[in-house]
Amino acid sequence: MYARERQRQILDILDRTGRVAVTDLSTQFEVATETVRRDLDQLSERGLLVRVHGGAVPRRTTEVEPDLESRRTTNIEVKRRIAHAAAALLPADARAAVLLDAGSTTAELLPRLAGRRGPVITNAPAIVQGALAHTDLEVHVLPGRVRPTTEAAVGSATVDAIRALHPEVVFLGCNGLDGEGFTTPDPDEAAVKSAMVHSAARRVILADSSKVGARRLVTFAALADVDALVTDADLPQDLMDLLSEAGVEVIPA
Numbered sequence: 001m002y003a004r005e006r007q008r009q010i011l012d013i014l015d016r017t018g019r020v021a022v023t024d025l026s027t028q029f030e031v032a033t034e035t036v037r038r039d040l041d042q043l044s045e046r047g048l049l050v051r052v053h054g055g056a057v058p059r060r061t062t063e064v065e066p067d068l069e070s071r072r073t074t075n076i077e078v079k080r081r082i083a084h085a086a087a088a089l090l091p092a093d094a095r096a097a098v099l100l101d102a103g104s105t106t107a108e109l110l111p112r113l114a115g116r117r118g119p120v121i122t123n124a125p126a127i128v129q130g131a132l133a134h135t136d137l138e139v140h141v142l143p144g145r146v147r148p149t150t151e152a153a154v155g156s157a158t159v160d161a162i163r164a165l166h167p168e169v170v171f172l173g174c175n176g177l178d179g180e181g182f183t184t185p186d187p188d189e190a191a192v193k194s195a196m197v198h199s200a201a202r203r204v205i206l207a208d209s210s211k212v213g214a215r216r217l218v219t220f221a222a223l224a225d226v227d228a229l230v231t232d233a234d235l236p237q238d239l240m241d242l243l244s245e246a247g248v249e250v251i252p253a
Contacts, residue, residue, distance in 0.1 A: 001029065007039050014049060014058055021055040044236050050213030052233045057210065078208050078232050078253070083108035085253040086171060086230045089204050094118060096168035099196055100127055102152030102189075103173030105206045113137055121167060123153040123192060147189065154188035162195040170200035172221075176214035177207050179242045181223055183216035190218035197221045202228075209233035223248055 006029055014020050025036045040056045043049045049056040082105055090098065095118040100106045102124035110127065113120055114134050122128060123142040131139040144158030172193055176183035182205055184190050197203050203226045212233045223246035230251045235243070243250055 003039060003042075006031070007043055010039060010043065010056075011048060014056065019052075019055060019057050023054070025055075041237075045238070051236050052209035052212060054234075057213075075208050075210070079105040079108050079206075081232060081253040082206050082208060082230050083112060085251050086204060086206055087112035089169065089202070089228060089230075089251075090116075091118075091168045093168070097121060097165070099162075099165065099167040099170040099200055100124065101170065101172040101193060101196060102127065102150055103206075105173050105208065106171050109171060110134060118168075121165065123158055123162075124151060125153070126151050144192075145188075147186065150186075150189065152189055152192070154186075154192050158192050159195045162192065162199050165199050167200045169202040169204060170196045171204050171206055172196060174205055174207050174211055174220075176216040177205070177211045177229075177239075178213055178215050179223070179239055180215065181219045182207075182221045182226065183214075183219050185216045185218070187218050190220040193220040197225050204228045204230065207231050207233075212236075212239070222246075 010020060010025060022033050022036045026033045040051055044051045049058060086109060094116045097119045098113065100109065100120065100122040107127050107130055110130050114136060116137065119138045119140050120131065121140045121142065123144065125141060125146060128139050128141045131137050142153050142158050142161050144153030144155045146153050174182040175185055184193060197220065205226050207229065209232050212235060223243055226248050228249040228251055229243065230253055232253045235250065240250065
């Protein structure tokens, strides 16, 4: 089978299943895994899919925003690995303030904050509730209107409160990541995330492979606005180059 025909079939499979794995395609087409990786890399370079660890996912620009309950039960082990890797970026000074964005991945940081004496600040009531299991934490919740979909506090009161803060580090989630920056579907949440980015001394994005290559409605940070990206994905080389040029440290989980 010629490479072009194999690649067309790969796109057909991806359209039907939503994800392809290198090992599965190697078996199906009876070719070496390196051949499949080369096919996927070429398709990625043409913008037809997004390479992730062990395979590829479709390139999508729009989708229904999942609610928090759905995200809590999706990619759990991956999110825990990302949080574990991100914990290495916590300030050495246990008294330093930490700002946590709402989200299922940032929530996985909670067990790794035990013993810190500085304030832990968040716009997520769910994270505050989870922090009750860690009675040694000094937890502060930001004011604002709580969005039902993500259970995140948003609005002018939230943004104003964040602008008055100067935390040592902020850990944020995103819904999309590409060469243009970090995106999210909701303008109100984007405003909160943007305020967080500009308030903190160090900015860290936590993003699993499903976010790579996706672009949502609102950009809340350019690549150069972020200091580190923690992800489980094998990023496309062109994106890695852009992140490197912007000074973003990519930390594998």
